Amino acid sequence: MKQAGIISYGSYIPRYRIKVEEICSVWGKNPNDVITSLGINEKAVAGIDEDSVTLAVEAAQLAIARLNPLRSERLSLKQVGSIDIVFVGSESHPYAVNPTSTIVGDTLGLSNNYLAADLEFACKAATAGMQASLGLIESGRYHQALVIGSDKAQSRPHDALEYTAGSAAVAYILGSEKVIAKLICMTSYSSDTPDFWRRDGIKYPSHGGRFTGKPAYLRHVKEAATQLLKISKTEPTDYKYCVFHMPNGKFPRQVAKELGFSSSQLEPSLIINQIGNPYSVSTLIGFAAVLDVAKPGERIFVVSYGSGAGSDAFSFEVTKEIVEYRKLLFHSLPKNNSVSTQIKDKEYINYIQYLKMTGII
Amino acid sequence: MTIGIAGVYTTKFGELWSQGFASLMKEAIYGALEDANLEIKNLDAIYVGNMLSGNFGDQEQLGAAISGELGLNIPAIKVEAACASGGIAVHQACQAVKSGSYQTVLALGIEKMTDYAPEEVAAGLMQAASEDERIAGLTFPALYALMARAHMQKYGTTESQLALVAVKNHFHASLNCKAQYPFTLTKQDVLNSTCIADPLKLYDCSPITDGASAVILTAKNQQVKILASQVATDSTGLAGRESITEIKATKLASQKAFASANIDPQEINVAELHDCFTIAEILALEDIGFVKKGEAGPRLEKGQFKLGSKGLIVNTSGGLKAAGHPVGATGVKQVVEIVEQLRGSAGKRQVKGEAKLGLTHNIGGSGGTAVIHILTNKGKAFNKN
Numbered sequence: 100m101k102q103a104g105i106i107s108y109g110s111y112i113p114r115y116r117i118k119v120e121e122i123c124s125v126w127g128k129n130p131n132d133v134i135t136s137l138g139i140n141e142k143a144v145a146g147i148d149e150d151s152v153t154l155a156v157e158a159a160q161l162a163i164a165r166l167n168p169l170r171s172e173r174l175s176l177k178q179v180g181s182i183d184i185v186f187v188g189s190e191s192h193p194y195a196v197n198p199t200s201t202i203v204g205d206t207l208g209l210s211n212n213y214l215a216a217d218l219e220f221a222c223k224a225a226t227a228g229m230q231a232s233l234g235l236i237e238s239g240r241y242h243q244a245l246v247i248g249s250d251k252a253q254s255r256p257h258d259a260l261e262y263t264a265g266s267a268a269v270a271y272i273l274g275s276e277k278v279i280a281k282l283i284c285m286t287s288y289s290s291d292t293p294d295f296w297r298r299d300g301i302k303y304p305s306h307g308g309r310f311t312g313k314p315a316y317l318r319h320v321k322e323a324a325t326q327l328l329k330i331s332k333t334e335p336t337d338y339k340y341c342v343f344h345m346p347n348g349k350f351p352r353q354v355a356k357e358l359g360f361s362s363s364q365l366e367p368s369l370i371i372n373q374i375g376n377p378y379s380v381s382t383l384i385g386f387a388a389v390l391d392v393a394k395p396g397e398r399i400f401v402v403s404y405g406s407g408a409g410s411d412a413f414s415f416e417v418t419k420e421i422v423e424y425r426k427l428l429f430h431s432l433p434k435n436n437s438v439s440t441q442i443k444d445k446e447y448i449n450y451i452q453y454l455k456m457t458g459i460i
Numbered sequence: 461m462t463i464g465i466a467g468v469y470t471t472k473f474g475e476l477w478s479q480g481f482a483s484l485m486k487e488a489i490y491g492a493l494e495d496a497n498l499e500i501k502n503l504d505a506i507y508v509g510n511m512l513s514g515n516f517g518d519q520e521q522l523g524a525a526i527s528g529e530l531g532l533n534i535p536a537i538k539v540e541a542a543c544a545s546g547g548i549a550v551h552q553a554c555q556a557v558k559s560g561s562y563q564t565v566l567a568l569g570i571e572k573m574t575d576y577a578p579e580e581v582a583a584g585l586m587q588a589a590s591e592d593e594r595i596a597g598l599t600f601p602a603l604y605a606l607m608a609r610a611h612m613q614k615y616g617t618t619e620s621q622l623a624l625v626a627v628k629n630h631f632h633a634s635l636n637c638k639a640q641y642p643f644t645l646t647k648q649d650v651l652n653s654t655c656i657a658d659p660l661k662l663y664d665c666s667p668i669t670d671g672a673s674a675v676i677l678t679a680k681n682q683q684v685k686i687l688a689s690q691v692a693t694d695s696t697g698l699a700g701r702e703s704i705t706e707i708k709a710t711k712l713a714s715q716k717a718f719a720s721a722n723i724d725p726q727e728i729n730v731a732e733l734h735d736c737f738t739i740a741e742i743l744a745l746e747d748i749g750f751v752k753k754g755e756a757g758p759r760l761e762k763g764q765f766k767l768g769s770k771g772l773i774v775n776t777s778g779g780l781k782a783a784g785h786p787v788g789a790t791g792v793k794q795v796v797e798i799v800e801q802l803r804g805s806a807g808k809r810q811v812k813g814e815a816k817l818g819l820t821h822n823i824g825g826s827g828g829t830a831v832i833h834i835l836t837n838k839g840k841a842f843n844k845n
Binding site: 305314 | 475477478574575577578654
């Protein structure tokens with residue numbers, strides 16, 4: 100069995116932001132109540148000319164460029180040629196029938212010898228793709244996988260989701276050579292728990308209010324995490340960082356505490372406050388924020404959550420390859436390549452502009 | 461004639477994701493049977509208080525649905541009077557025992573509400589109001605807000621006095637492990653909470669709740685007995701009422717109840733009043749005759765009606781406000797709470813001193829139905845004389 104892991108990654112956060120207090124002012128809500136209960140100040144909004152395909156391409160281009168940043172071309176064709184899996188997880192694939200993954204693959208200039216699939220599993224579609232790809236790479240049958248989470252998240256105006264549903268994309272290139280973070284262990288926990296759903300042809304998702312908490316998010320994340328700790332024979336204290344799906348600022352803090360992780364293990368990944376919940380991107384962009392700062396030998400505990408419901412749990416260990424990887428980045432790429440710089444690069448919009456960018460007016 | 465209470469039980473109230481209708485029903489019924497030291501075969505009839513089983517769960521003919529689940533073939537009948545369905549179930553069970561037709565009758569109150577969208581629940585509950593009110597787009601918070609505003613104008617009742625009802629009932633709920641919200645609130649928490657329908661704020665309102673409660677009535681003498689069970693009705697809509705600063709059905713039902721029990725309101729030691737909104741407890745305190753009109757607010761400011769204070773103690777369970785309000789179950793749960801108080805088995809929420817007389821007050825809608833029960837733990841011939 101090959102040692103699979105992450106060989107590159109990249110994120111993309113659209114630069115528009117809307118503040119919770121701006122949304123509150125429209126609906127007559129007290130912003131302090133919403134900010135306190137949801138643990139979020141602002142969210143990222145994709146522009147009117149952006150969708151899950153364009154967001155995915157932006158993140159993937161960065162991940163691919165980082166593989167060989169010293170080359171003058173934006174894309175490293177040699178590396179692109181060896182990607183033989185493209186999985187895109189999203190809740191907002193532009194087409195119900197017609198894959199996002201092939202539009203993205205061809206836009207990036209990949210060879211045509213790749214396995215392409217669009218994945219859908221609420222907010223954990225991309226981690227499902229990551230788990231499948233890591234298994235296929237471990238088997239030796241496939242070599243490199245491009246796994247993308249991308250969402251221009253939908254929320255009905257005046258729904259509680261409107262405060263949190265954000266837009267972003269994150270791309271991971273997985274392989275077995277020059278791995279910057281190696282997979283130690285992975286597992287999943289799934290059940291038929293319809294806490295959040297969107298029927299085909301319906302514009303906005305529905306949800307079961309507080310049912311999304313205890314029997315849904317908290318149960319699945321805790322079960323998957325507990326199972327991962329058990330099969331990896333590790334304790335929360337063995338990890339430098341933990342990353343959990345961030346539907347709001349409250350749930351990841353609560354689950355981390357209940358599992359025995361400290362706030363210092365959680366905080367580096369907790370970026371919901373600044374970008375909101377970009378659905379299938381949330382867990383993996385939190386993970387990317389951690390990879391931006393992690394050092395060789397440090398272990399990272401990652402658990403996603405997708406409504407409906409399931410959680411994918413991973414244990415990664417950062418390798419010494421990350422030192423060289425980061426050094427090259429420092430010398431070559433524009434500075435807007437880390438998650439934190441993308442968070443800082445922003446322009447505030449008002450609610451009317453928000454309605455325009457989300458296609459409501 | 462004696463109507464003894466043989467057994468009582470209430471499930472936990474709350475968002476009971478893991479319990480369906482049948483599971484709640486069985487827990488309540490078998491719990492009451494165990495408390496009564498009876499077996500299921502001892503039951504002669506069942507009255508089920510429930511409002512929304514047809515809307516939520518698509519189940520009507522609820523009596524048979526429940527007896528079928530229990531493997532019984534006895535008379536089992538659903539009664540419905542919106543939020544007073546539970547009180548009406550107890551009333552019908554009393555009538556059945558008094559008629560002599562049945563020896564042992566179970567009254568079950570049950571509601572499963574939290575699996576449904578808030579707008580569906582609000583629309584379902586509005587079936588208890590008048591057609592005019594539905595057409596106008598009113599909801600129950602709005603109807604009680606109208607009553608609150610009118611009461612404030614006529615009697616000088618304040619938002620701060622309303623808030624004290626929530627503070628008191630949350631304190632009581634903090635001592636009740638079966639309560640939906642077993643935590644305390646400060647007056648400032650209530651006043652700062654989100655406005656729902658001015659002057660009512662979030663913490664002035666009772667929640668949407670799952671739960672079930674059961675009481676078993678018997679023709680045999682028991683430690684706790686029902687002295688009076690009375691019902692009165694009025695217009696379902698506010699526009700059809702003589703006054704909106706009082707609930708006439710409450711006044712009529714309680715006058716009949718005190719007359720038939722031959723006692724005065726001031727003799728009651730402990731009461732469970734229908735506080736679907738904080739203003740509703742103030743109206744009930746006045747309309748039952750515990751205090752004069754307009755006096756409930758100032759009395760609350762003096763700390764009355766709270767565990768530890770002198771005189772009448774109100775809503776030791778936490779009331780609808782903090783123990784939760786599964787609409788069909790509420791009227792039965794009120795009786796369960798008073799039975800526990802009169803047995804002296806209410807634990808941390810036990811009223812101090814010797815509680816001899818308890819009262820329950822259950823309202824349907826904004827006052828279309830009122831049910832009053834008076835209970836005692838004194839001898840068969842209890843009489844103040």
